[in-house]
Amino acid sequence: MHIHILGICGTFMGGVAALAREAGHKVTGCDAGVYPPMSDQLRALGIDLIEGFGADQLQLKPDMWVIGNVVSRARQPDGTPRYPLMEAILDAGLPYTSGPQWLAEHVLQGRHVLAVAGTHGKTTTTSMLAWVLEQAGLQPGFLVGGVPMNFGVSARLGAGRHFVIEADEYDTAFFDKRSKFVHYRPRTAILNNLEFDHADIFDDLAAIERQFHHLVRTVPSTGRVVVNGLEESLARVLHAGCWSEVRSFGAADGDFTAEGEPHAFDVLRRGERVGQVEWSLGGVHNQLNALAAIAAADHVGVAPAQAAQALARFENVKRRMELRGTVRGISVYDDFAHHPTAIRTTVDGLRRRLPPGQRILAVFEPRSNTMKLGTMKSQLPWSLEQADLAFCHSGGLGWDPREALAPMGGRAQVADSIDELVRQVVQAARSGDQVLCMSNGGFGGIHGRLLQALQNA
Template sequence: EQRLLRPDLWVIGNVVTRGNPLMEAILDHGGRFVSGPQWLAENVLHGKWVMAVAGTHGKTTTASMLAWILEQAGRRPGFLIGGVPSDFGLSARLTESPCFVIEADEYDTAFFDKRSKFLHYRARTALINNIEFDHADIFPDLAAIETQFHHFVRTLPRCGLIVAPAADAAVDRVLQRGCWTPVQRFGEASDWCASAVDDTGFAVHQGETSVGRLQWAMLGAHNRDNALAAIAAAFHAGVAPEVAIQALAAFGGVKRRMEWRGAASGIDLYDDFAHHPTAIATTVAGLRRKLGRRARILAVLEPRSNTMKLGVMKDRLAESLREADRVFCYTEGLTWDARAVLAPLGAVAHCEDRLDRLIQAVAANARAGDSILVMSNGGFGGIHDKLLEALAVPR
């Protein structure tokens, strides 16, 4: 029925595989088709100052920060982000501005184009937050991912800029393979760094020069790095650091990134997209820093990503959750033994393969003053509202 629409062009997403009935019909009848990233590059990004935010972790938050800085600087950028920045309330926007911020993913383009999506975007400003092994369903090892980032770097112009961390061995290896674009670093003792760090914010330095203090409510050292990267990228586009700092002071965050979802019976519920052990550890540590050592954190995890389902990262999972006081893992669909993997945590860990039982276990363990941190890269069966309902029942 869809083929009867007879469009001029079919745009194919990377979730479509051979064997899909519509795709097979398109191929059989000689229909014109193109990948989503290629269509985007040719019809939206062409002629724009593309600011691509890449890396294993922090893409969505950093892209949201950068878009918000440009917005507050009067640039009114277009953007395409893999989450919803709270300040905009939408994940994509097309404007007349020459600036376009895009979350640049290393996942493959389509079943007929196995290059990473970001190779199509022809960025002028490229942020590489970090590089770590992920996407075990399509990459055999870290070296394969580094090769895709190397290809990405090869597409960047001499007049562009690469914003990279001061200390990341994988990023360094990528740049050492060949780089034709100026590089600025963020992090300790680098081009963009922070000092006087406390729970209210930090001072920002451009080299040896202090350019202001950012006071905000964002949690964690990872968000401090995200902010430095966004400030550096915005400066490349002509936004003064002082303006960027003022914008980030009012940054509202991103939905599903340490998002407070509500409270019941004196128990707070947070939601986060974390699904990789590094992100899980960083997220739990950020909440711990906010709440202090005396508060109880109940971590509720769904290992839902393809990498986690395959068990590639399972040996790092227990250690990533050590900052939590209780750990609840949803095991439905896993091919590995979560109980054995989390055994090093002892009685702290609890596993269930049914969502209703998991919710019951969390509710039974939670008490007033606790904080529940739900982590999944999916909807987790609507667990947030269900948990709040269960917590509200008098016990």
């Protein structure tokens, strides 16, 4: 089968492309604004990438057009289609489907699917779970919304029966407004946490809870739902109905709990010590991610002690507290955090690892659709509480970040361009500082630009 993927460079659609290629299908695709790591990974797989969404791509004549949710029926200010290829596909009556549906029909069918859902930590927890199953000899397939450093790729078919997938609550495509994860039909489902997000498609938290309950409805009675016992929103999801075995983690009375610091802790199952995790990761959020992965792996026969040993060799995911370089004693990190809660837990996790007196310079751009809308702008000072200084890129916002960050006083600065942002950070930085750059996009290559500017200063 020849498939042509529209929006191929998104982390999810890039993963679909990699799986299809590995399965022996011919894969081509198109996108705009291509940037690594996904573009590099696709080219390394021999997948031809076309820049833009021109209707001339009809000449490729694939068997199926796979449509990413970046594609819409939107029009330019002059009235022309923003995605002329999609309009041409519709006009010609050609076969098309969504990425999640193609995946469900051609990859997940007949597999034991382990799906990881949640507002935060999906990519990291999915990577942890895949690594635990790999170390247990189960040879799982996986699709992760990032590049796990233990594997070096975001997706693979795997030789075993199990398939681990990052289960996103964002909608499927312009013609299918259900959450992606409804297509996956997991036998093991992790509900890691649940907060309001995606203000561009969800009206409120209750709307997202409804989608999570749709996921719960698809888990069979012989399946397992692994749920964060600290989240009231998830308690409401399960209260709406659950037909599967439930195992909780995190809460003191939960099935799986931790005792100790996030970098070194005992794993307890109903109060009994069953394993110990000692690793390089920090932050309570990663401790909870680990418990979720251990509880899910337990469902497919991997003992908690074995899972804990595997996590000791877990190397995290690219763009998750990834050290990009150190110049003049100043370290520059890259992280994917973009929701206020994720920003706070990321900064707090770094703070816990630093000796007293060492400074954190938080550099961020409110780039997600929710943040661009300004829905959570009032939470920014709270999210940056543990940072010594904060630097915000204001490009493309319809609200004033200076006003939102005013409660931080002189600890916060705002720049309208990346060049100005780099200048501000370099002027403020001193030896021993940890510069933490947070964005869910390329951030204008700020990491390399900061390191170069620090070198030249």
